[in-house]
Amino acid sequence: MQNLKIIYYYIFIISLLCYSEAAISQAYRENTRAELDGIKASSVNNEVFIDGIGSSGGQKMKYSQVQGSPFFYDEFHPSDFYDRKNKKIGRYMSKYNLASQQFHYLSGDSVELAVDEGIGRVVIYNTAGDFQNGIEFISDPSRFIIEETPYFGFIQQLNKGNTVLYKYLKRSVVVADSLFGAAKKYYFGTSTSYFLGTALANIKLKKLSDDYILSQLQLPENATAWIKENKIKFNKEADVIRFLDYYNSTLK
Numbered sequence: 642m643q644n645l646k647i648i649y650y651y652i653f654i655i656s657l658l659c660y661s662e663a664a665i666s667q668a669y670r671e672n673t674r675a676e677l678d679g680i681k682a683s684s685v686n687n688e689v690f691i692d693g694i695g696s697s698g699g700q701k702m703k704y705s706q707v708q709g710s711p712f713f714y715d716e717f718h719p720s721d722f723y724d725r726k727n728k729k730i731g732r733y734m735s736k737y738n739l740a741s742q743q744f745h746y747l748s749g750d751s752v753e754l755a756v757d758e759g760i761g762r763v764v765i766y767n768t769a770g771d772f773q774n775g776i777e778f779i780s781d782p783s784r785f786i787i788e789e790t791p792y793f794g795f796i797q798q799l800n801k802g803n804t805v806l807y808k809y810l811k812r813s814v815v816v817a818d819s820l821f822g823a824a825k826k827y828y829f830g831t832s833t834s835y836f837l838g839t840a841l842a843n844i845k846l847k848k849l850s851d852d853y854i855l856s857q858l859q860l861p862e863n864a865t866a867w868i869k870e871n872k873i874k875f876n877k878e879a880d881v882i883r884f885l886d887y888y889n890s891t892l893k
Contacts (some may be wrong), residue, residue: 680759709829711740723762739812742794743876802889805838
């Protein structure tokens with residue numbers, strides 16, 4: 642009888658251990674699942690292809706091996722996520738990876754995940770408690786062409802209205818010689834593209850200049866005087882935004 646009790650005791654202990662392991666495994670799966678209402682997410686990969694393309698034969702490097710940061714902001718900021726139909730999914734702590742063109746966000750259990758697809762808009766708030774003025778990123782590959790191919794990732798929308806300035810940022814690995822050519826130096830470099838969004842199309846601008854911007858618009862009669870009076874320099878992003886705010890206010 643005593644031996645039978647010992648056997649039952651060990652069976653109970655083994656069952657308890659198996660249940661605990663299953664519970665821990667289930668909890669881990671739940672803690673790392675995507676929490677964006679059906680939006681696909683994945684674990685974070687802190688590596689980048691040197692060629693910036695991701696070909697099968699491309700060389701990868703860890704972020705720690707590259708000088709600089711791949712992120713728009715290094716810290717997590719409160720951000721509102723919207724789906725492709727502009728329906729709000731929720732507010733998450735996130736940061737934008739300019740190398741992978743993904744948003745990293747913290748799940749409910751503070752697990753860092755990366756959004757792969759399905760997000761149409763993200764608004765990042767960089768001032769504590771201010772949820773009125775955010776930095777807006779949109780994703781719509783059908784509306785923009787970069788280097789003759791649809792882009793992937795997100796484009797920053799710099800103003801609102803009928804005519805909009807968009808900015809596309811891409812961070813890639815730059816390779817340079819150091820120590821008199823005896824070694825290689827790797828750092829993140831940023832490429833920038835601008836688009837002018839009108840009612841007809843989103844036009845890629847070769848650069849910010851009055852020629853490229855004003856030639857796409859039908860200016861009101863007093864526009865030239867306003868530009869001169871407000872000392873607008875079209876090679877400066879902030880001035881272009883000021884002008885477009887004025888221009889949008891003249892449209893009926």
